[in-house]
Amino acid sequence: xxxxxxxxxxxxxxxxxxxxxxxxxxxxxxxxxxxxxAHLKFAMAWWHNLTAGGTDMFGRATIDKSFGGTTPMExxxxxxxxxxxxxxxxxxxxxxxxDLDLIAEADTLEAQNxxxxxxxxxxxxxxxxTGIKCLWGTTNLTNNPRFMNGAGSSNSAxxxxxxxxxxxxxxxxxxxxxxGGENSYTGGFVFWGGREGYETLWNTDMxxxxxxxxxxxxxxVDYARKIGxxxxxxxxxxxxxxxxxxxxxxxxxxxGFLRKYGLDGDFKLNIEANHAxxxxxxxxxxxxxxxxxxxxxxxxxxxxxxxxxxxxDEFAYNVYDTTECMYEVLRAGGFGWGGLNxxxxxxxxxxxxxxxxxxxxLSMDAFALGLINAVxxxxxxRVGVLSPEGHAERYGSWNSGIGLAIRSGKATLESLSDYAxxxxxxxxxxxxxxxxxxxxxxxxxxx
Ligand code: XLS
Ligand code: CA
Ligand code: CA
Numbered sequence: 001x002x003x004x005x006x007x008x009x010x011x012x013x014x015x016x017x018x019x020x021x022x023x024x025x026x027x028x029x030x031x032x033x034x035x036x037x038a039h040l041k042f043a044m045a046w047w048h049n050l051t052a053g054g055t056d057m058f059g060r061a062t063i064d065k066s067f068g069g070t071t072p073m074e075x076x077x078x079x080x081x082x083x084x085x086x087x088x089x090x091x092x093x094x095x096x097x098x099d100l101d102l103i104a105e106a107d108t109l110e111a112q113n114x115x116x117x118x119x120x121x122x123x124x125x126x127x128x129x130t131g132i133k134c135l136w137g138t139t140n141l142t143n144n145p146r147f148m149n150g151a152g153s154s155n156s157a158x159x160x161x162x163x164x165x166x167x168x169x170x171x172x173x174x175x176x177x178x179x180g181g182e183n184s185y186t187g188g189f190v191f192w193g194g195r196e197g198y199e200t201l202w203n204t205d206m207x208x209x210x211x212x213x214x215x216x217x218x219x220x221v222d223y224a225r226k227i228g229x230x231x232x233x234x235x236x237x238x239x240x241x242x243x244x245x246x247x248x249x250x251x252x253x254x255x256g257f258l259r260k261y262g263l264d265g266d267f268k269l270n271i272e273a274n275h276a277x278x279x280x281x282x283x284x285x286x287x288x289x290x291x292x293x294x295x296x297x298x299x300x301x302x303x304x305x306x307x308x309x310x311x312x313d314e315f316a317y318n319v320y321d322t323t324e325c326m327y328e329v330l331r332a333g334g335f336g337w338g339g340l341n342x343x344x345x346x347x348x349x350x351x352x353x354x355x356x357x358x359x360x361x362l363s364m365d366a367f368a369l370g371l372i373n374a375v376x377x378x379x380x381x382r383v384g385v386l387s388p389e390g391h392a393e394r395y396g397s398w399n400s401g402i403g404l405a406i407r408s409g410k411a412t413l414e415s416l417s418d419y420a421x422x423x424x425x426x427x428x429x430x431x432x433x434x435x436x437x438x439x440x441x442x443x444x445x446x447x
Contacts, residue, residue: 002067002082006357009090020357025368027091032330032375039326039371041339042364043094043135044087045300046101048313048345049356050079055348062351072104076119084126090360094135096190096341099170100143109162113169120173127177134177135339136188136234136270136298139163139170142195142242152216153196153209153247160212167220175229186337188298189224190270191217192236197243210247214261221266232337233263234270234297237286239279241311250279251289258295268297272343273321274304274311284324291332298338299325301363315344315359315366322370323377323445327384330374340367376444383437394430 011029012021027037053061067082069075080102083095102119106112127133141151141163149155151163171189178187196213198204221233235258237248248254251269258264269290273283290296303316316322329335342363346355377383384391397403402419405411420426 002078002085003089003353003357005354006089008088009357009361019354020361022361022365022368024365024372031371032378034334036368036371037091037093039329039334040364040367041094041135041335042090042092042367043096043339043341044083044092044360045341045343046079046083046095046097048343049086049360050083051101052345054346054351059348062348063346063353073115073118076103076115077122080119080123080126084130084132086356087132088130090357090364092132092360094133094339094341096136096138096343097134098138098140099166099173100140102173105144109165116169116173120176124176128180131183133185134174134187135341136190136231137170137174137177138190138192139166141166147195150193150195150197150209150213150243152213153193154212155205155209160216164216164219167216168223171220171224171227171229174231175224175227178229178231186231187229188232188234188270188337189220189229190234190236190298191220191248192238192270193246193248194238195243196248197240197246199244210257211261213247214257214263217263217267218261221263232297233267234338235267236270236272236275236300237279238272238275238311241278250276250281251286251293251295255289255293255295264295268295268338270298270300270338270341271296272300272302273316273325274302274313274343275300277304277306278309278311282324283321284328287325287328287332291328296329296332296338298335299329299340300343301325301340301367302342302344313344314347315342315363317362317366319366319369319373319445322366323373323441324370326367326370326374327377330378331384373445377441380440380444382440 007020009020009022011026012018014023016023025036027035029036051065053065054063055061065079066075067078069078087095099116103115106115141147146159146162152160154160174187174189178185193213198206224231235248235254237250237254238246239249240246251271254269258267271286271290276283276286287296301316302313303318303321305312305314342360344359344363346359392399398407
């Protein structure tokens with residue numbers, strides 16, 4: 001046992017003072033037609049939880065995550081042991097990984113592929129024994145110096161080829177993870193374009209680079225379908241960091257890109273809260289843009305810090321944010337193949353194994369509260385805009401008369417001009433009642 005000090009974490013309710021108990025997340029409780037577990041679909045990010053040691057630009061690790069292993073492969077397996085014990089103790093059903101979270105990077109591609117095969121088989125054994133699934137995998141195309149100018153967007157075709165080889169291997173692993181006879185399921189594959197961008201346009205052929213990023217994505221889809229991996233592909237937008245400008249800037253940009261290159265049938269978006277903040281948007285804005293385009297695939301659930309301008313990947317705790325998130329998820333009809341992946345890491349001084357659990361308990365409870373509140377707000381019915389039909393008071397003018405003529409394409413600029421001449425000055429469009437609405441949210445939440 002790697003975490004002997006942590007018991008099985010169970011729901012004990014809001015009165016509990018047990019640090020290793022959920023106060024709000026009650027996995028089997030049915031709320032709005034589904035269990036909380038099925039609504040929330042929590043996932044553990046292998047990288048932060050099992051490999052990140054609390055390093056920052058100014059300091060080395062504050063916690064040892066080798067979990068008793070000494071050789072690289074022993075450490076890799078010890079991390080898998082730790083991860084499965086961790087997920088089982090919290091009742092987490094999914095995990096996400098990069099290829100290079102699973103093993104230490106090897107000197108040659110052959111050696112790396114061999115080691116990945118060994119660890120993937122080891123992890124698959126644990127998946128089969130526990131029923132824990134992989135939500136999505138991704139390829140680390142940022143760390144190695146060869147990717148300093150990007151992977152799909154590199155100026156070097158040889159580097160592009162190497163990126164393709166690494167993506168192929170991750171897809172092989174994803175395929176293995178999702179196979180299980182009757183228990184086979186549909187996983188996913190994420191492209192996060194960390195270095196797919198530029199530092200200066202003086203040395204950058206942006207058009208070629210973007211075309212090539214799309215080419216790499218097409219090649220990945222073609223290969224996946226060929227080997228029988230029918231999973232969902234995702235782009236994870238992020239505007240900057242590590243590059244000054246990244247091509248998948250935000251949801252709207254990524255959707256435009258997917259449509260331009262004919263990738264929108266195979267891809268949806270993986271929206272990360274902290275990346276929304278970096279793009280100058282709210283988390284909710286990005287979720288809404290994705291959902292309104294039928295592109296809301298999965299979520300990287302974390303938070304940034306308004307006082308820090310970078311990607312801090314903190315555990316989400318702000319219940320207004322989680323409420324807005326879960327409202328958008330409910331509005332979109334829930335997750336399909338995606339879920340809520342905690343792409344979050346403990347703060348550097350939170351350097352014990354127990355802190356790893358506290359981070360997850362914090363965020364699992366925060367999203368459970370968000371779900372409970374979102375359902376209450378939904379059921380209350382006083383706020384929220386679903387469609388013109390669903391919100392007659394504010395958008396009712398679109399359901400008949402001139403509004404319907406516009407929506408059904410019957411109006412022309414001339415007919416609208418005639419209408420405007422006849423009607424005279426239109427009435428003011430009505431108060432947005434924002435302060436009233438915000439108080440209703442508080443009433444429903446805390447009342
Ligand atoms: C980094 C990203 C990354 C992706 C997966 O900012 O969040 O961790 O989620 O490559
Ligand atoms: Ca992420
Ligand atoms: Ca992040």
